[in-house]
Amino acid sequence: MSRAGNPCDNAVMESFWGRFKGALRKHFCFWEHDDLRATIERAIYYFNNERPVRKLKGKPPVLFRTELVA
Numbered sequence: 001m002s003r004a005g006n007p008c009d010n011a012v013m014e015s016f017w018g019r020f021k022g023a024l025r026k027h028f029c030f031w032e033h034d035d036l037r038a039t040i041e042r043a044i045y046y047f048n049n050e051r052p053v054r055k056l057k058g059k060p061p062v063l064f065r066t067e068l069v070a
Contacts, residue, residue: 023047 020043027046028039049062056064 020047023051 023046024039024043028043047061049060051060052058053061053064059067
């Protein structure tokens, strides 16, 4: 077992949360909304359906997977 709170132990999740918080700060005004849950839901939708990803040839993940299957 490793020490609690060691970011090297869970690099994938630390990376995700860093990008997620960065997107919240850059694209969403979460401090202006009373409902943080709705803001997080909009951010998840943005991450999956709108945000272009270089590794996916500039397409959002849902669009890339849809075109891959079709």
